[in-house]
Amino acid sequence: MSDINKALDAADKALDASLDRLFEFLRIPSISADSAYVGDCQKAAEWAAAALRDIGFDASPRKTIGHPMVVGHRRTGKPGVPHVLFYGHYDVQPPDPLNLWHTKPFEPVRKPGPHGDIIVARGASDDKGQVMTFIEACRALIETQGELPIDVTVFLEGEEESSSRSLIPFLKENKDELKADFCLVCDTDMWDRETPAITTMLRGMVYEEVTIKAASRDLHSGMYGGAAQNPIRVLSKILAALHDDDGRVTLPGFYDGVKELPDAVKAEWAALDFDGEAYLAEVGLKVPAGEKDRTVLEQITVRPTCDVNGISGGYEGEGAKTVIAAQASAKVSFRLVAGQEPEKVQAAFRKFVTDRLPADCRAEFLSHGLGPAIAVPADSEPLAKARAALAEEWGRTAPVIGSGGSIPVVGDMQRILGIDSLLIGFALEDDQIHSPNEKYDVRSFHRGIRSWVRILDALAK
Structure with a gap:
């Protein structure tokens, strides 16, 4: 069995233990917007740092003007290997209105869903479940190979859901420590239930x-x-x-x-068969109101x-x-x-x-x-390697997509640290983030771990 297959096999066998660790994390009500939960945000930061130390990272919570940041490093000691910065956040939205939850928001449950088992809890998808896919992938690689294939710094924020007031000062004060070749962000969606995606364009x-x-x-x-x-x-x-x-x-x-989209990206998007009429119909509309010579997908993402x-x-x-x-x-x-x-x-x-x-x-x-808007060059080598790794796991090409919204931290990383970001997430559009009954598919969690194992391995080659 190859090294990569050993790591994938280990991730499969450890899924229940990985879920147990995620559930521990989810039980901490780390609501950054409410001062009543300051202690819980500190507890979540300490929990995340301990989880990283458990797999050999040099990790600790760091004081800020607000809630703590978590920074962890794991170096291979090998010259010339890539160094990635992984960004996520441990804070969550308030669970209100509580009367609309079917279960208690900070007592996670696993139960059947329409497409397999789901995890229901505040933060299950945004962003604790996503963060843990990466940490558990690192665990599988370290346990089977003794080391990660590349140098990794994990950087977790505690105020993403409440304006990130500490982020820019922290980035500036710790610029040298956080500098890497590029950043990986796991706070986005798949294209659909069977198709992963990489977001490289943010308005x-x-x-x-x-x-x-x-x-x-x-x-x-x-x-x-x-x-x-x-x-x-x-x-x-x-x-x-x-x-x-x-x-x-x-x-x-x-x-x-x-600029116009590259022809290759246009061709990929055409193959995705996005239904603009159905997209508008979901909110009771029929006719696109944007530029008449542009598709609905272009209008909402890259125009x-x-x-x-x-x-x-x-x-x-x-x-x-x-x-x-x-x-x-x-x-x-x-x-x-x-x-x-x-x-x-x-x-x-x-x-x-x-x-x-x-x-x-x-x-x-x-x-x-x-x-400003953010765009990763289409010929980026890390992008090509990540797409190839995702194709190995999911059996289909991961489209390069744009996001109609803005994710400020990506711009901050580029402006302050001078690095581009790849946004690779495994959430689904029905995860109900920020709403009652937030969920994360167990399949998304499991395949997310396997995907990161493949991506980290591919980036080393």
């Missing part, structure tokens, strides 16, 4: 709040209507002008730097967008009140793709608004954040 974000002001106070519409500027009307007209009839964003220069997330102004209470508001506000977000510069998009939006202001109106702006 960035520019989030602006704009307030249009006119009169010095709210006005009686019977006395001033027709003569006074109405900020709500002005704002509505500006917002409506942000898109053309084909769904394209009209900010000058907005698409500068935006830049502009959305109005909220509007306020004037009387918003029950019944009627005939006023012309003194001001009106809107929150507008732009999802960006690789090649776009957040600062330029922000400046273009502010100029777009101010250029359209009529007499007696002025605009004020508030930034709610901006960050």
